[in-house]
Amino acid sequence: MRFLPVNLDALLVELNDLDETLALFDALTAEPIAGVEEIIPAARTLLIQFRPSAIARQALVNRIAGQDLSQRRAIEHRRVEIPVHYNGEDLDEVATLLGISRAEVVQRHTAHDYSVAFCGFAPGFAYLTGGAGFQVPRRQTPRTRIPAGAVALAGEFSGVYPQASPGGWQIIGVTPLQMWDLNRAESALLRPGYKVRFTDAGPLPAGGLPAPTAQASAAAPSGAYLQIITPGLHCVLQDMGRPGQTGQGVSRSGALDLGALRAANRAVGNPSDMACVEAVLGGLSFICHGHAVIAITGAQTPVIITNASGLQWSADNYQPIELEPGDRVSLGSPSAGLRSYLAIRGGFEATAVLGSLSTDTLAQVGPPALAAGDRLGFNALTTGTSVSLNESPAFDLPTAANIVTLDVVMGPRTDWFTEDAIQRLGSQLWRVTSQSNRVGIRLAGETPLERSNHQELPSEGTSVGAIQVPASGQPVLFLADHPLTGGYPVIGAVASYHLDLAGQIPINAQIRFNPLGGFKEMQPDTQASSSTADVNKLP
DSSP: OEEEEEETTEEEEEOSSHHHHHHHHHHHHHSOOTTEEEEEEOSSEEEEEEOTTTSOHHHHHHHHHTOOOSOOOOOOOOEEEEEEBOOOTTHHHHHHHHTSOHHHHHHHHTSSOEEEEEEOSSTTOEEEEETTOOOBOOOSSOEEEEOTTEEEEEBTEEEEOSSOEEEOSEEEEEOSSOSBOTTSSSSBSOOTTOEEEEEEOOSOOTTOSOOOOOOOOOOOOSSOEEEEEEEOSOEEEEOSOOTTOGGGTOOOOOOSOHHHHHHHHHHHTOOTTSOEEEEESSOEEEEEESOEEEEEEEEEOOEEEEOTTSOEEEEOTTSOEEEOTTOEEEEOOOSEEEEEEEEETTOBOOOOBTTBOOOBTTTTBSSOOOOTTOEEEBOOOSSSSOOOSOOOOSSOOOOTTOEEEEEEEEOSSGGGBOHHHHHHHHHSOEEEOTTOOSSEEEEEESSOOOBSOOSOOOOEEOOTTEEEOOTTSOOEEEOTTOOSEESSOEEEEEOGGGHHHHTTOOTTOEEEEEESSOOOOBOOOTTOOOOOTTTTOOO
């Protein structure tokens, strides 16, 4: 095993092959280690996210290094049959690459069971191994759109696209089954460990595939509500996210400035983890239909209240604001910061998806973004916990004119880059481009980062804060809606305590990365105790 740093609360375990990876995943699942919060399996790695207050990094490495990988658990897993219309536009090319006929591709693809090794890329996307044992390269130029239900091959894996998305896999057919359906008790049709058998469903029907089941629409509010006049650039509900869903290919998501979300809730007397409206660059305007107490935190944003008689006044950020029926609230453009958080006493009425009200913009999970005319219900409370008058920003909010310094933990793939690129990551300024969003901050630097290792990196788990470097050499800083797995090397990750700050950096601001030390693999220490001392020791 190799133990590679990812962040102050995460590490990557690299193994020799998929069998070893799944054996370790089975072992850690069968006997969980206290303090481990999430395990994301991939082709040759496990991404381990842990709670440093519960287990020290070195103690965790020691525990994992002592696991027995010689056997996998014998578990009876569910078996799923997937009918396929083998009409894929790459079927002939796949046959040529494999040196067999089109008919033999179909025959071999349907002759054996596959196993779900892990899930990632998108909710419900399962990486299937075994079966025909094909080895097929990805397309040299990825498609901008692959339809939902497409059955495809890449490397040693088969897979089915759960929703329309870009992709570089070779398409050999299509299935009418929905891989991802929020109307089911278990949204993902496939989970790690399931067995899968593809069957030949013959030619595609003349009318095409049936339309996917529509997600149930939200019910109209039965009581008090906010009537959205203008939603601004992008307004979504966010809470602390949905941990524990990686088995379905769903990342945590959640508010990008968790400190501001907690402060907004405390200001109105809510539990600090309740959902807020996250607004980008102000622009949100709504009319309150009912009595309410709200608070707006995060970006330094002008707040104007206009009552039903036309009287107008300004309100402060980070303070409780009492609203009467008919009051209109308008958020102006922030003078510093990027994202504002609107909390309302009693909380918003919305249907949780997989235990959370967060909107994951990449995975398309959670309530839709707010639109003009929406009625956002809330629970009008007059009693309960007292409001807080002592909330304030946790850091100086950045402006577009600032250079923002972010501490960085080097790894897990720092050694895939040239020494010049490693030095340049911290010495060069990186501008935040307009292509940035909740998925990640796209950066532009004068000189791209060059790789020393040009091999294809097998898909591996990614974490919030990861600085991934695609072929262009211009980094992408992953935020809360990042993909669960990725195939480009990560040179380092923004330290977990600077992630809220990263979520508030506006477009055109510049970032200076500050490495907290050089890249260094972690080694197991068989003599060390399992003490939780030195929990903040850097790699």
